[in-house]
Amino acid sequence: MSSGTASRTDRTIDLAVISGDGIGPEVVAQGLKVLTAVLPQDVKLETHEYDLGAKRWHATGETLTDAELEKLKSHHALLLGAIGDPGVPSGVLERGLLLKLRFAFDHFVNLRPSKLFPNTSSPLAGRPEIDFVVVREGTEGPYVGNGGTIRKGTPHEVANEVSVNTAYGVERVVRDAYARAQARPRKKLTLVHKNNVLVHAGHLWKDTFDRVGREFPEVSTDYLHVDAATIFLVTDPARFDVIVTDNLFGDIITDLAAAVSGGIGLAASGNINPTREFPSMFEPVHGSAPDIAGSGKADPTATVLSVALLLRHLGFEAEAARVDEAVTVDLAERGEAPRTTDEIGDALAARAAG
Numbered sequence: 001m002s003s004g005t006a007s008r009t010d011r012t013i014d015l016a017v018i019s020g021d022g023i024g025p026e027v028v029a030q031g032l033k034v035l036t037a038v039l040p041q042d043v044k045l046e047t048h049e050y051d052l053g054a055k056r057w058h059a060t061g062e063t064l065t066d067a068e069l070e071k072l073k074s075h076h077a078l079l080l081g082a083i084g085d086p087g088v089p090s091g092v093l094e095r096g097l098l099l100k101l102r103f104a105f106d107h108f109v110n111l112r113p114s115k116l117f118p119n120t121s122s123p124l125a126g127r128p129e130i131d132f133v134v135v136r137e138g139t140e141g142p143y144v145g146n147g148g149t150i151r152k153g154t155p156h157e158v159a160n161e162v163s164v165n166t167a168y169g170v171e172r173v174v175r176d177a178y179a180r181a182q183a184r185p186r187k188k189l190t191l192v193h194k195n196n197v198l199v200h201a202g203h204l205w206k207d208t209f210d211r212v213g214r215e216f217p218e219v220s221t222d223y224l225h226v227d228a229a230t231i232f233l234v235t236d237p238a239r240f241d242v243i244v245t246d247n248l249f250g251d252i253i254t255d256l257a258a259a260v261s262g263g264i265g266l267a268a269s270g271n272i273n274p275t276r277e278f279p280s281m282f283e284p285v286h287g288s289a290p291d292i293a294g295s296g297k298a299d300p301t302a303t304v305l306s307v308a309l310l311l312r313h314l315g316f317e318a319e320a321a322r323v324d325e326a327v328t329v330d331l332a333e334r335g336e337a338p339r340t341t342d343e344i345g346d347a348l349a350a351r352a353a354g
């Protein structure tokens, strides 16, 4: 079996687990609980925990070694909780661990579905239909680390952070987004960028979007500048079906999308390597939430929904659907009384087990 693939017919899922920091270990424990509960009896789950994150950095100064990166390549998929810690300088773990993985494993499709589940709350008036997916480019843009500072610490300091957009990188993610739109009932794709100002990158995105679109005549298309997109995400989110956008815009609008569709505790994501040359990585959209870590308040649902994306990616469609359904029913029946992270995990595992 090649790296990054497994299927119903394989008897083992070989999963790398990076629980990470803050609420990461708390929510990952629930994700694994549900995964174990939902898998058919003849499928063995092998988990390999990697000690990566703040504790490791404090102890050794390491974020992710080349040897670990090499070893991580051998698994079918990765499940990540969250990384980031107030005691670690900002960017060290984010760049040295999380982004390093996304880049090394060519996770060019960062898939972030948004759905307003029955009975969940949205700060928006009424109950808008929210059911869209953001295809966020995952390997380019201002995330690549093409930048630098000169005259640091002086009044004349200059800091650059260049957004890198390649024809190759833009086309492959746009193509993926069209294919996803084509496969959905509404068949609608919106490009979000800012081509009225970022004319170089913006025009590459728009030209590519228009050109590739000619191969998908059934897909209706739309373009929005990112600032206007934030308006419509709040005033008319039902207009969206599939959104394709760059790495930074995608980061920002998916936190907004989470906030209007039930909250960040429900937002799942998959960092997908569609060619399956490398394993894909599944993680909640949220971070390590140091403000609630250790309190039992973290909602593990985002991680559980990320497990559903993982199952689907590995070919376990029926099991993925059971996890989605368990979440839908659990959310619909959630009462006012707050439940702990563990209690929600137990409830979801029991429902998913069927």
Ligand SMILES: NC(=O)c1ccc[n+]([C@@H]2O[C@H](COP(=O)([O-])OP(=O)(O)OC[C@H]3O[C@@H](n4cnc5c(N)ncnc54)[C@H](O)[C@@H]3O)[C@@H](O)[C@H]2O)c1
Residues within 6 Å of the ligand: 023, 027, 081, 082, 083, 084, 085, 086, 094, 098, 264, 265, 283, 284, 285, 286, 287, 288, 289, 290, 291, 292, 297, 298, 299, 300, 302
């Ligand atoms: N994928 C990742 O590992 C990832 C993603 C985002 C941020 N981060 C990192 O996490 C750290 C904290 O970042 P932040 O505070 O900007 O964002 P955050 O997502 O950790 O927290 C933002 C807010 O959402 C709440 N929240 C987050 N997840 C929740 C959950 N499951 N249930 C209930 N409430 C939840 C938090 O309590 C906080 O109030 C930073 O170091 C950041 O770089 C990591």
Ligand SMILES: CC(C)[C@H](C(=O)O)[C@@H](O)C(=O)O
Residues within 6 Å of the ligand: 094, 095, 098, 099, 251, 285, 287
């Ligand atoms: C922690 C950070 C590097 C990351 C990102 O910006 O992609 C996070 O915000 C996310 O949304 O997964």
Ligand SMILES: [Mg+2]
Residues within 6 Å of the ligand: 251, 252, 255, 285
């Ligand atoms: Mg983010």
